[in-house]
Structures are given as structure tokens and as C-alpha cells.
Amino acid sequence: MTTQLTWLGHGSWSIQTQDSTVLLDPFLDESPTAPVKSGDVVADYILVSHGHFDHIADVVPIARRTEATVVANFEITQWLTNKHGIEKTLGMNLGGKTHLPFGTVKLTVAWHSSQLPDGADGGNPGGFFLTLDDGTIYFPCDTALFSDMRMIAKGVDLAVLPIGDLFTMGPDDALEAVKLIEPKRVIPNHYDTWPPIEQDAEAWADLVRSQTTAEPIVLQPGGRVAL
Numbered sequence: 001m002t003t004q005l006t007w008l009g010h011g012s013w014s015i016q017t018q019d020s021t022v023l024l025d026p027f028l029d030e031s032p033t034a035p036v037k038s039g040d041v042v043a044d045y046i047l048v049s050h051g052h053f054d055h056i057a058d059v060v061p062i063a064r065r066t067e068a069t070v071v072a073n074f075e076i077t078q079w080l081t082n083k084h085g086i087e088k089t090l091g092m093n094l095g096g097k098t099h100l101p102f103g104t105v106k107l108t109v110a111w112h113s114s115q116l117p118d119g120a121d122g123g124n125p126g127g128f129f130l131t132l133d134d135g136t137i138y139f140p141c142d143t144a145l146f147s148d149m150r151m152i153a154k155g156v157d158l159a160v161l162p163i164g165d166l167f168t169m170g171p172d173d174a175l176e177a178v179k180l181i182e183p184k185r186v187i188p189n190h191y192d193t194w195p196p197i198e199q200d201a202e203a204w205a206d207l208v209r210s211q212t213t214a215e216p217i218v219l220q221p222g223g224r225v226a227l
């Protein structure tokens with residue numbers, strides 16, 4: 001079976017591999033664009049890129065219900081265990097990788113911030129580079145543009161880039177990121193959730209098509225793509 005990615009709106013993804021379902025940054029119940037609620041999703045693993053509400057809001061209820069293992073930086077996994085009683089966690093730090101049943105997960109650097117919803121220190125923000133049976137995926141998650149993206153992810157099969165601006169890269173910098181990374185395919189996310197981050201994703205895709213070798217894919221929330 002081919003690995004499938006489903007966009008759950010904003011920066012939230014469900015990745016279905018042959019044997020595992022991996023959630024990334026689930027923000028569902030209070031997201032205006034999420035196609036599902038936190039009570040409806042399945043998960044074996046939950047990856048959390050940083051401590052902000054719009055990435056961690058539904059991690060605790062989903063982890064409790066599904067008993068999924070939460071993979072995040074060490075500060076976030078400690079907070080989940082000590083404050084919320086989530087025991088099945090895997091704490092990492094930037095640059096490290098771990099081999100899990102569905103593939104390899106590397107925690108990559110991101111230029112952003114990471115304070116947790118209660119004001120606790122969420123460590124450093126990160127992104128994820130996944131090496132799966134069917135290919136590689138780079139989720140830089142919430143970040144500014146930085147040139148080391150090329151070193152981290154050059155030639156990746158699929159890059160999932162924020163284009164919302166204001167809190168992350170906007171369309172112009174995301175286009176530069178595509179030029180640096182040279183992914184085979186690229187999907188925009190972290191836009192249109194609220195008015196301040198509304199963007200014309202189709203116009204951005206046209207720029208990617210005309211200025212890079214990457215194939216852009218614009219999804220609607222709930223849309224899916226095979227890796």
C-alpha cells in the first residue's frame with residue numbers, strides 16, 4: 001500500500017503508511033478549516049513541531065484516547081508527561097533522528113518560537129524530515145526562510161511549506177525555499193486558516209510551476225495525496 005498524506009487544515013497532517021498512522025501537529029477542534037475533530041482521528045504516533053497552540057492544542061486528548069506515542073523536543077515531551085500525564089513520549093533534540101516502525105524521523109531546525117500554551121518553555125521549534133518506505137518528506141513546519149533548508153532537504157520527494165506569512169514564511173520566501181530545496185513535489189500549508197494568513201495558493205503554485213522544477217500540489221482541507 002502506498003503512503004497517503006491527508007491535509008487536516010493549517011499545519012495538521014495525517015500520514016498513513018502501510019502499518020502506522022502518524023499525525024503531525026494536530027489542531028482540529030478549534031481550527032476553522034479542519035475537516036475532522038480530535039475525537040475522530042486515529043494515531044499510532046503524533047509528531048509535534050513546537051509548543052504553539054495551533055500545533056499542540058489537540059495532542060493531549062488524542063494521545064490519551066489513542067495511546068499514540070508523542071514525538072517532540074525534550075521540553076515538550078516533559079511538559080506532556082509532567083503536566084498532562086502523557087507517558088508514551090519520545091523526546092528528541094535538534095539534529096537528532098530516531099528509527100520508528102514506519103520510518104526514520106529527524107528533528108530539524110526551524111526559525112520560529114515555541115512557548116507552550118500555559119507559558120512554559122517549549123524548547124526550540126523544529127521541523128521534521130521523514131524517510132519512509134515510499135520516499136522522503138520535509139516538513140519545515142513554522143519557520144522563516146533559511147538557506148540550510150538546502151542542506152537539510154535537497155532533492156526531497158515532497159516538501160510541505162508554510163505560505164501564510166505573518167507568523168511564518170510567506171509566498172515569496174516559500175518560493176525561494178522551493179528553489180533552495182528543489183523538491184520533486186511541494187504542497188503549501190499554514191494559510192487561509194484565519195484572515196491574517198489568507199493567501200492565493202493557486203497563484204503561488206503558478207509561480208512554482210514557472211520558476212522551478214517542482215510540481216506544486218494545492219490541496220483543500222481533507223484532501224489527500226499519495227507519496
Ligand code: NI
Pocket residue numbers: 050052112113142167
Ligand atoms: Ni508557531
Ligand code: MN
Pocket residue numbers: 011052054055142167190
Ligand atoms: Mn503555527
